[in-house]
Amino acid sequence: MLAIVNGMVYTGTGEKLPGASILIDRGKFLAVGPHLAIPHDASRIDASHKIITPGLVDCHTHLGIAEEAAGSAHLDKNEVNDPVCPHLRALDGINPEDPGLEDAYSSGTTSIIVTPGSENVIGGQSVAIKTFGKVIDHMILRQPAGLKMAFGENPIQMYLKKDRPPSTRMTIAGMIRETIIAALNYEQQLSAGKAERNLRMESLLMVLHGEIPVRAHAHAADDIMTAIRIADEFGLKLTIEHATSAHKIAGELACRAIAATVGPSITARVKVELKDRTYRTPAILHQAGVKIALITDHPFLPVSSLRLEASLAVREGLPEKTALQAITLNAAEIMGVSDRIGSIEKGKDADLVIFDGHPFAISTKVERVYINGMEISNHL
Secondary structure: OOOEEEEEOOOOOOOOEEEEEEEEEOOEEEEEEEOOOOOOOOOEEEEOEEEEEOOOOOOOEEEEEEEOOOHHHHHOOOOOOEOOOOOOOOHHHOOOOOHHHHHHHOOOOOEEEEEEEEEEEEEEEEEEEEEEOOHHHHHHEEEEEEEEOOOOOOHHHHHHHEEEOOOOOHHHHHHHHHHHHHHHHHHHHHHHOOOOOOOHHHHHHHHHHHOOOEEEEOOHHHHHHHHHHHHHHHHEEEEEOOOOHHHHHHHHHHHHHOOOOOOOOOOOOOHHHHHHOOHHHHHHHHHHHOOEEEOOOOOOOHHHHHHHHHHHHHHOOOHHHHHHHHOOHHHHHHHHOOOOOOOOOOOOOOOOOEOOOOOOOOOOEEEEEEOOOOOOHHHH
């Protein structure tokens, strides 16, 4: 048993507990609060003058499949010969030795989603994992954690040079509809005993049955609305990934309870879709009632910049409590794993970070990181 005592605990639920203690047993949070009775045989860590938060959560990255310093391996996030690949799994391409994963846990990010890239209309299945481990199968939180679809410039730019569809945004929407209809037809044939097993269609059926959401890469407001239109048409669960111009249509997201994973905001306007990029987007969406998370889209923004994304959002009007939840509990809820991670609460995985100052201050350093109750600070 481990006792972390005398810290300022930000639980991730909105509570701040000064002078609190945290009890950890067998990889889970056992208790948190002030005036806890500490078992005599527990190991103690004094966190006086420190701030403790849940392990940070980044729910949109390409870690492990867009490897750093790995030559052509950084291309593994996209299949480049087929724009419709619902059967592909990010899980099967992740290298747990990607140095970006070390950057993640050393900066306090203990859980992530790894998703295929956005050069295909349907890129494949995302997976939620912990960031520390040697065997990816032992790091899984949720598989699959969603099906990646991409709207806008990226699939068009990829396939125009191959002289293949899609070449327009209309084509992207048409290809998605055709694929969904094919899955519905497959389901009917399967029920009638007239179809053989089809992995592509099985992946689509998980979406149609509401088992996993569509994670829709969409920056521009019109592309976001196309994703919403298709989700409404077929009754799909949906999250908007990046959501650069989502502040323009915040009410459309709010009335449907569609979450937005916003970012990376620390980027130049390098393509047309980013022309409306503003650090105010998270605050505007939150004020409208949209659940938000903040993301790095690593390697496009280094995963170690997640706290900086949050601090800039606070500067532009996002409440500090919400900013922390956008990289902890909200992100875990959007990933579908908030029963295990995202807050310091009894029974959840003991993932936490001890900081030497406020987590949103640029000068603050990570002092200790725990994943599943195991200190990994000696790996920092």
